[in-house]
Amino acid sequence: MTLALPELDENRPLSLPLQAERTLPNGLTVIAIRRPSVPLVELRLRVPFAKTDLARSAVLGQTLFSGTSTKSTVQIAAELQTVGGGLGAGIDPDRLLVSGNSLVSGLDRLLELLAEVLDDAVYPDGEVDTESERLADRIQVAQSQPAHLARVALLKRIYPGHPYAVQTPSVDEVRAVRPEELRAMHAERLHPAGATLVLVGDIDPEQAVELAGKRLGGWNGQGTQAELPAIPDLVPGPLLLVDRPGAVQSSLRIALPAVGRTHPDHAALQLANMVFGGYFSSRWVENIREDKGYTYGPHSVIEHSVAGSTLTVSAEVATEVTAPALVETLYELGRLASLPPSEAELEQARQYALGTLQLGMSTQAGLAGLASTYAGFGLRLNYLAEHSARLAAATLDDIARVARTYLAPAVSAPVILGDAEKIQAAVAAIVPVQVESK
């Protein structure tokens, strides 16, 4: 019995949700988006936070909600819970991001509590001490995780001299952070100028913007801003081998150059990356997982940061097949850099890129994440429609051209974390190797 694969029905066009936007006199931009699928609201507050001390900003992220002049950590958490809410802060080299949600009927209270913390966080001595110790413990655990160690080595290799080169503070640095340093950093950097508040949910956008203005309009706008220099050009070179004695797998990473979301090559590069290894039905994944069984979850992604973009290829492979996995990876990169893909491969990648845009917009949390991330790059949700059009227009020639420019082994910076004694000789037979000095 042979059955034919059903054709796809006509696609529904991408439609953007109802939204409202206003920049308050204190500099805070508020974007409210209606997605009434569940009676909740998602909140994202993105504050530029570049060029801040690594350890202090990390601890600040852990203690922003640790108390105000009138409320303790526990009281803040309890009051948020009362409206089904929760808020937390995270830090990266570009920004501080407050993320949270609540029952939609609790939006006003959620904003009120957020405003109170932004105006009046006190970083109590005891809580700062507790949270620094917790963070130090977590960093110690991270240092035993191969994925973390491989990332640390890769960042150091590809961003020399740039703030992106080191993104995790040391345990000692974290333990040395003092509460007064956090209070000073908050006063200096946690201000609304350049910040974006995104609200998504079962809301009336105009009313939500109005409410946010009322609650956050008094947030003080004084302070300074900082801009990062652009990331350095990726310098290709020998494979950096980082020893992890006894490792049963090797962590393979390859950095390649990439471009930002608004660059004319971006859509074509996204598609070329998919054809190479950016989704399951790619050449590389079908090769090293489904044909060879070298690995479980290989992936290849373009990472966008404010100061620049980088393409990163990642796989955890069995120690004994480290060199062959590297060979197949370089082969697939080189094949795409030297020969155009087939029309069918391009169409499949294009449909996946377009479809996953629709999926990403279909939840409140997904929309909130997209709107907040885009805002950090000066973009709005209409970028989705523009990007869709560029994906739809990309040709085989475009793919071949960007693959040669960005995906060529000759422009790559490879790193492997693994048991050097077992893998070095075989890997050195494929590419020049430099062993990380201790």
Place this chain on the structure above:
Amino acid sequence: METSNIQIPRTAYEVERFTLANGLRVVLSPDRSAPVIGVAVVYDVGIRSEPEGRTGFAHLFEHLMFQGSANLEKLAHFRHVQGAGGTFNGSTHLDYTDYYETAPSNALERMLFLEADRMRGPRLTEENLRNQIDVVKEEIRVNVLNRPYGGFPWLKLPPVMFDTFPNAHDGYGSFLDLESATVPDAAEFFDRYYACGNATLAVSGDFDPAHARTLVERHFSDVPARPAPARADFAEPDLTTERRESYVDSLAPLPAVASAWRVPDPVNDFEGYLPYMVLAEVLTDGDASRLVERLVLKDRSVTSVGGYIGFMGEPFEVRDPTALLLQSHLPPGGSVDKVLGTIDEELDRLANDGLTAGELARTQARLATHLLRETDAVLGRALRMAVLELQRGNPGLLNDLPHAIASVTEDQIRAAAATLRPQRRATIEVVPGGNQ
């Protein structure tokens, strides 16, 4: 000061149920607010059903369901889903195995075709079996062997708590057992457990129900009828004396501990079970919860504490026997005895003194947010409804869960806390063997 209780909202997802002549149970839940669909097929077989000497087989077999079927070459499933703009996966649990896709709604019929084709039977070949054994071994290396705290506590605690093979064994499997797997084993496993009478299909999202029903009938009606096997009884008696074990994790830099207590039957005693779900949150959800406040913020005897029901953390997708788990990571040199003693003390305090004003209501409000958020994604809804249909014949329960949670009373929480005694507890301790 806490404000007055907030109203817990209710969702109103439509639910249509029917059963095909071959025994396949179907749930349709239309929601046209976004042009996407979720498709979930769930089979009533999981880790607890795999045969002795074949640990990890349910999961290995899940991989084989992606390796081609009558009308699909190897790799075709992946390409057809992703080439339609969708994503796919499958996962193996204690009591069920799921297969799912989410995609733009114009791909609905294609997704149904793909699931129906493998429901008729996967292509089981020696080459695909050997390839997927290699892939699964790499999965286990990534998730268990090459990282600190691998398999803690979900693989490490069941053998302490349980005595029978179905409940106690390692669900990821030993390399020896995995390598011993054969194609006839796989064929037999499919014949026994992957009958359409032993499965449910749930479709949620952007479709017209009448049209979707036509499509479901078109693709699934001719799957040969095979009856569901009788479900084995996995019951074990409760513990009457404390059990405690430890192991050295050579990669872990810091100590950790997890304890579990048996809870009432999640399916047959839902009323008795729900208070334990709320209790886990009262104890561990956020900085205002009992154990975070005491252990993390006040005593600093742990750096994190979590509480949940079911070894795989799926309170509405697990059958009896199951447990409430509390797990903690400790600072350098931390004392596990002290942590366990403090937990006992806090449970006593809760059982004896009850909750503070507003404590139950705020925990229930936050739980409502968590539940609503999980089902906002069209696929989250399809998966939960497929399992609710499979295990309870009641996918519409999804709409009622926030209110069911909100109806749990303080007396029920106190009574639940009172049952978490040391003599009913199974504990596993991680002794750090890594760089300290």
